[in-house]
Amino acid sequence: MPAYSDAPLPVGLDALVGMGMNRVKLAIAVALAEHGGCLSTPELIAALGEGVAGTTIARNLNELEDHGYVTGDVPRDERRRRRTHWTLNHANLHADLRALIQATTPSGEPPTVTG
Structure with missing residues (x-):
């Protein structure tokens, strides 16, 4: 099993570690956004192909929920055999991405953040 680093991060970027920036998490966020910000699990599975x-x-989805990027409408311990609707918490995602932009903008340059 690989050992994970505990490298120091600027304040406010810890949550992005949970995003993981893997293809599935990014596809989930995009699919939710494209469908008005909310899909049931079967709808999300269909949307991703x-x-x-x-x-x-x-x-x-559970990892994204742990870090506040999505919310399920059914409590986690009650989801077995129940349809869960997932909502994208775009404000949390955008705030963390803005923090990343701030942290990676060279000194003296204004960060270019839109939205």
């Missing part, structure tokens, strides 16, 4: 296993989507 047959190339992504439902279990992979569920695992990534």
